[in-house]
Amino acid sequence: MGGASDTEEQQLNAEIETTPQPTRRRKRKSMVWEHFTVEAVAGGCTRACCKLCKQTFAYSTGSKIAGTSHLKRHIALGSCPKIKSQDRKQLALTSGLKTDGESPDPPKRRYRTSSYLNAQFDQDICNENLAKMIILHELPLHMVEHLSFVAFAQSLQPRFKMLTCEAIEAEIMAVYQKERHYLLQVFGTMLGRISLTIGLWTTSQTLGYVCLNGQFIDSDWKLHKRMLNFMMVSSPHSENALSEVIGISLSEWNLKDKLFTITLDNNCSSHDIYSANLRDHLSNKNTLMLKGQLFVVRCYANILNVVAQDVIASIHGIVYNIRESVKFVKASPMREEKFAEISLQLEIPSTKSLSLDITTQWNTTYHMLLAALEYKQAFIVLETCDDNYNEAPSPDDWKKVEVVCSYLKLLFDSASVILAAPDPTSNIFFHEAWKIQLELAHAVACDDTVVSSVAKDMHEKFDKYWRDCSLVLAVAVVMDPRFKLKLVEFSFSKIYGEDAARYVKVVNDSIHDLYVEYVAQPLPLTPAYVELGEANASMNGNEGNPLTTPLSVVDGLHDFDIYISEISTTQSTKSELDQYLEESLVPRIQEFDILNWWKLNNMKYPTLSKMARDVLAIPMSMVSGAGGALFGAGTGSRVLDEYRSSLRPDIVEALFCAKDWLQYLPTMMEPPSNALVKMEV
Incomplete structure (x- = not known):
């Protein structure tokens, strides 16, 4: 028995040896091997090496093969530093790649090229x-x-x-x-x-x-x-x-x-x-x-630039000294270090750093003066301990710089408000202009001769703008439901005192006259209904707008809508304008969108909304959204x-x-x- 078993085992082994063994791996057909070679490493493992960047990736460990998905991603996604991400040949490669059978698991993602490559x-x-x-x-x-x-x-x-x-x-x-x-x-x-x-x-x-x-x-x-x-x-x-x-x-x-x-x-x-x-x-x-x-409006950014440039020019000698002083300090690291030590000894709490200005942009001059003003004591000390420095302004000069900066701040803050609005509507300018007009008027009457002399020239030019444009500015702000005529009454009382009522009447009469002209224009024949949506009831404090849909198109009552529109204009006791002015103000919130408010209230005020559309589109400033131009010379x-x-x-x-x-x-x-x-x- 034992001998027979040995014979059978020998025959079986012989058959195994003579039978051709299948190849362990079929020929690599994936296009990815145009970019990789396989190299043996220690431990019987192999790694795929990129022909271009020479980076290696795991490929096989004994009988286990890692697959080629990660190699495809290296080429297709531009991970290889030698291949540009927009290489058309590689993009075409990635669009046609499929699982080649070498990976036991299919890839989780596939990639395709945009259609324009095949156009x-x-x-x-x-x-x-x-x-x-x-x-x-x-x-x-x-x-x-x-x-x-x-x-x-x-x-x-x-x-x-x-x-x-x-x-x-x-x-x-x-x-x-x-x-x-x-x-x-x-x-x-x-x-x-x-x-x-x-x-x-x-x-x-x-x-x-x-x-x-x-x-x-x-x-x-x-x-x-x-x-x-x-x-x-x-x-x-x-x-x-x-x-x-x-x-x-x-x-x-x-x-x-x-x-x-x-x-x-x-x-x-x-x-x-x-x-x-x-x-x-x-x-x-x-x-x-x-x-x-x-009809004719003057550019608001232009008047800010004119006034700012003039007030800077009024102290041009002092500005020159400060500019040269900043240059002196920043001329070398040693001087900057010495200036910093002086500032530290004087315990100057400023967080600003000295900077030179761009002479054509007054906001940079303002910031240069503002920073220098905080370091004025350091400049005074520097002059006493450095024989090479002799440009320090006098105490009277610093006083003028302080006054000039206080009024440049008015202009800068106002310009910043305009700059913050990417598409400024005309209603935002009145509030900015009347504050400057009031401050300059008070400064002219100030007992301090330095303050009054600086403000005099500024007020003279800005007052000219105010007299020319205050009416159009006021009409525009009345179209803002957060202010209406109330802000005009308030601001004019501050500016004109006992004569305020007369100026308010001019604005009020002009608004009503303008509204009458819009009433004389025919309204569109289609009903002014709009779908307001649920948000209308709470839109910035406005309530009571009916939720309606334009039914005249389907119920055949189009002529009825025209009839109602005609009799309403003759029977109404109050105009749309008077109703609008008498209603309570909309709460002031930062996210208020005035154009959206009028869009939602277009049905309620069909005629007044036409007037608001034109008024709010008036470009009070020709410059917005571009800081360099807004603060430029502009004259x-x-x-x-x-x-x-x-x-x-x-x-x-x-x-x-x-x-x-x-x-x-x-x-x-x-x-x-x-x-x-x-x-x-």
């Missing part, structure tokens, strides 16, 4: 995008002839034919005409009026340009600002030239009967000339509301660079206007999506 090449689309790039980034048109740029474009798409300068001009004009046609359609559906702003540009030649921007509120109660024209004129500072440009622009945009106000950015001495001539010229061709009393024209000045006027206008219009397109505001889109499975 057909289109020369026309490329031409348009090139034109938009030049417009938006203010690139020179002749860049299409730069050899390096042509080579770069060819490396991306060899089939792309680079445009000539003449061809790119045509593409830019095509983009301009396309966007202009769209804006014309928007103006065609605009419910209210439009207010203009006028900016002047000069060139190195005798010619100049006039820039016209329009501001309006759409049917959804959103504030919009769009550039209308950038036109070359031979004498841009001439009031007749401005009138002609405005007239041409209104005609081209079909807005001749929709002009509401014009905001000018001019120096103080020429303002009266501009105001009188523009009003007289345009009133003959356009129906101006309130007999043109609100002169901007200068067109040499290159733009050399272009044809129609190309210059197309470049400026198209850039303004394109920035509001969703495709230009959102960053492009990543090439790789991760999908959960």
Whole structure:
């Protein structure tokens, strides 16, 4: 028995030895091995090594294989420092990868490429995008002839034919005409009026340009600002030239009967000339509301800049000494260290640091003076212990700096409020202006001669602005349901004392006269119903708005709605304006959205809301949302660079206007999506 068993076992072993053994691993077919090699390491293990960056990854440990999913991710996701994330070849690789059978478990995620990578090449689309790039980034048109740029474009798409300068001009004009046609359609559906702003540009030649921007509120109660024209004129500072440009622009945009106000950015001495001539010229061709009393508005940012620059200029010698003192301290680390030691010995509690100003931006000069003021004792001591320093201001000089800073703070705080509002409506400016007017008026009457002398020049210029614009500022704040006429009454009592009632009456009469003009205009035939939603009952303290839906469309009572609208205007004992003014004020909350409030109350005040739409869209300031411009000198024209000045006027206008219009397109505001889109499975 035992012998037989041994024989059978020997035969079985022989069969096993002669039978061909299956290969342990099939041939690697995954495309990932174009980028990796397999290298043996200690312990019978192998690791995959990237051919480019030489980084290694686990691959096998004995009979257990790690798979290739992590290797694919290294290539596809751009983890490899040698591979760019936008490499088209690698993106194509990742889009077609599937489980190759080497991994016991399927990957948890897969990746695909964006559809644009598979899109057909289109020369026309490329031409348009090139034109938009030049417009938006203010690139020179002749860049299409730069050899390096042509080579770069060819490396991306060899089939792309680079445009000539003449061809790119045509593409830019095509983009301009396309966007202009769209804006014309928007103006065609605009419910209210439009207010203009006028900016002047000069060139190195005798010619100049006039820039016209329009501001309006759409049917959804959103504030919009769009550039209308950038036109070359031979004498841009001439009031007749401005009138002609405005007239041409209104005609081209079909807005001749929709002009509401014009905001000018001019120096103080020429303002009266501009105001009188523009009003007289345009009133003959356009129906101006309130007999043109609100027609011409002065830029609020401009008056802040004028006053700030003047008050700084009044102590220019002291400002120079402080600027030189700061330069002296910051000239070397040794001096800064010595100054810090002096400040520490004097126990100066300041947290500010010394800084130099930008002379064209008064807010930086204000901060320089403010910081230096806190270190004034350190500067005095420094002069006694350092023979090289002799620029320290005198005690009287420091007194003037202290007074100037206190009034620059008024201007700075006011400008900061405007800067904080990305799309400021006209109602926010009254509160800022009347506080400055009151403070400067009190300062002029101060017994301190230093205070009164500093405030005198400031008040003289700001009072001119207040007298010109207080009416339009007051009308705008009355449209704010948090203040209405109450804030006007309160502020005028502070400014005018016993004469306040007379000035309040002027505002009250003007508001009622303006409202009568809106009543005379026909309301839309469609009912003014809106779906208010549940939030309306608690919207900023406003209650009682009925929740209704426009049933006239389905119940056939459209004519009935018209009849009710007609008899309500004759039978109502109180106008919408009087009802609005007599109702309690809406609580003041920081998140209050005035345009949304009027949108929700559009049905309750159908006529008054039309008036509010136009008033709130008045651009009280031509500058907002850009700190450098808001705090700039702002009293002169901007200068067109040499290159733009050399272009044809129609190309210059197309470049400026198209850039303004394109920035509001969703495709230009959102960053492009990543090439790789991760999908959960």
